[in-house]
Amino acid sequence: MIRLTLAEVAELTGGELTGDADAIVTGAVTLDSRTVAAGDLFVAVAGEHVDGSDFLPAAAAAGAVAAISTRPDDALPCVVVDDPVDALGRLAAGVHARLVAGGLQTLAITGSSGKTSTKDLLGQVLAAAGTTVSPPGSYNNDIGLPITVLSADEQTRFLVLEMGSRGRGHIARLCRVARPRIGVVLNVGSAHLGEFGSAEGIAVAKGELVEALPDDGTAVLNADDPRVLGMAARTRATVLTTGRSEDAAVRAVDVVLDGAARGAFTLAAAGEEHPVALQVVGEHQVANALSAAGAALAAGMAPAEVAAALSAAGPRSRWRMEVSRRDDEVTVVNDAYNANPESMRAALAALAGLSGTRRIAVLGAMAELGPDAAAEHERLGRDAAAAGVDLIVAVGPDAVGIADGAAAAGRRAGEESVHVPDRAAARELLSKVLRPGDVVLVKASRSYGLELLAADLLTAGAGA
The missing domain is CATH 3.90.190.20 (Mur ligase, C-terminal domain)
Structure with a gap:
């Protein structure tokens, strides 16, 4: 995270500061008092079973500089807000705006399935071109996404975000925290169908990502999924298609699987062809790899660099193949x-x-x-x-x-x-x-x- 004074934290969150306005957050932002280290900012979120505000003394003892909380505490300075989760999002939005002004490229991924696997592949590919923030796991909601944003700093060149949705408006809200320049939509499937009501409803919600892209951005769309391809009409950004379809701009040709069910193929993009041998398991990872490739190309990497980095990328997040x-x-x-x-x-x-x-x-x-x-x-x-x-x-x-x-x-x-x-x-x-x-x-x-x-x-x- 970038260094912030408590006065800046209060300004960005809209909270009321109790304590030294000149004190500086030099560490991370964390929601778990057990992981607090010296210089951290503790966000006291009320959960289903516990209230983070009850752990302010523990966070202070562990070295927290301050806390974002619904109430003040004598143990440490507090930025008092009505809703710590909302305040976390506002803090992330303010920090993100500063980092983008300094040259940060933000890429976001959504889809019914494969988000984390694709995020992991893309993070490793981009890391070959510059400092990248793309943590393992699924940090894709109103808490996880701001925490990911706040783990970036002035040295970060690429920020890779995963965006989940449980209803209309969710992805749009996440994009207001960190508006991506490159948006990737993988697929429209049956995940959370009971909440959305129909596949068309899922497509409407997932398409909020491409609607949020700037005019000079890029929407990376899976041409093998008609509902995803149909999102091209919902953005003014450049559209880059991926898939096995002959019409896709970024294609996988001659796909084969080895005895460990790992895909190998020829990456065809920008008039070039380069071999890729994936280290992740399952033929479905070919589509994920193509989406990652399209995003990396949109971020400025060359096809040969992308193919080599994809071939070196391994699994990063637990319990996924x-x-x-x-x-x-x-x-x-x-x-x-x-x-x-x-x-x-x-x-x-x-x-x-x-x-x-x-x-x-x-x-x-x-x-x-x-x-x-x-x-x-x-x-x-x-x-x-x-x-x-x-x-x-x-x-x-x-x-x-x-x-x-x-x-x-x-x-x-x-x-x-x-x-x-x-x-x-x-x-x-x-x-x-x-x-x-x-x-x-x-x-x-x-x-x-x-x-x-x-x-x-x-x-x-x-x-x-």
Whole structure:
């Protein structure tokens, strides 16, 4: 973060300062009093179970210079505001404006799936051209995005932001905190369909990103998704298309997968062709890589530089096609960060591409699908069967439709398609059936916590 006096923090947030106006924030902005270090600014957010204002003394003891809080405290100077989350956004907006004036390029990514993976690829590609802020994980909401902005400083050349949405207006609000010059839209799928009501509603919300771009900006649009391509009419920025379509400006040609399901292709862009060999798992990563390539090209990198950096980029964020091999040669693929119908099918395709003696899919439910949830889960079971999965394990009461769909597709119930009530039952079943050479995919929506099952599977194989 750039150095700010408390007077500047109060001015940018619109808060009332209690304490030394000349004191300087020299560290980071943090919401967790347990991670506060000397020189930090603590933001006391009220959560579902705890109020950050109760931890002001702890933040002071850890070395915080000041806090943004709803109430003053004798322990340390405070910038008192009505809503610390809103104040965090205003602070980030003010800092972002200063950094842009100094030459910062801001790039933002949205889509129904693949946002974090694409952000991770793009961050690594841009880092080859200059100092880049692109933290691992999904910092894509009203708290995470401002924290990402505030981790940049005067030396930062590229800022890569991920933008999520749970309804109309969300992305527009995030763009007011940090207006990007380059906006990337990956896809329009079924994630949060229950909240948006329709795919068209999702497209309207995702398209807020391209609407926020300046006239001299660039919208990087996936030409293989008609709803995304249709967003071209919603921006006055330059449109750069990506995809496998022959009409795309940034294309992947001659795509192949190796035995680890990693894609290799020829990157065709700006009249040049360069080989790319990805280090991330799944054919769906080719589309993510193309979007990252388009954004990097728009930011000024050359096609050869982009291809080389893509080939060197690896996975950065946890629980997204995280491949680990146990001592007994069982491979565990932890893709349990989140799930929707499109990402489930992509994960199943990746599982089919991995070398192994048997392929096992351990699948939990997909949340927030609305009235189509039952049909989508049954379809997922059929998709798993069609992908050639040898054993389908549906975990939890909300996932029973997956097993039903697999059985309807001809998989023998109780043998090739099994429903278990919870993670413990899944762990017990897998401890009995896993054999050397098996490849196990674990995937569900984040709320079901199947990343814990994946961790248990790895622990069970330690020292085997």
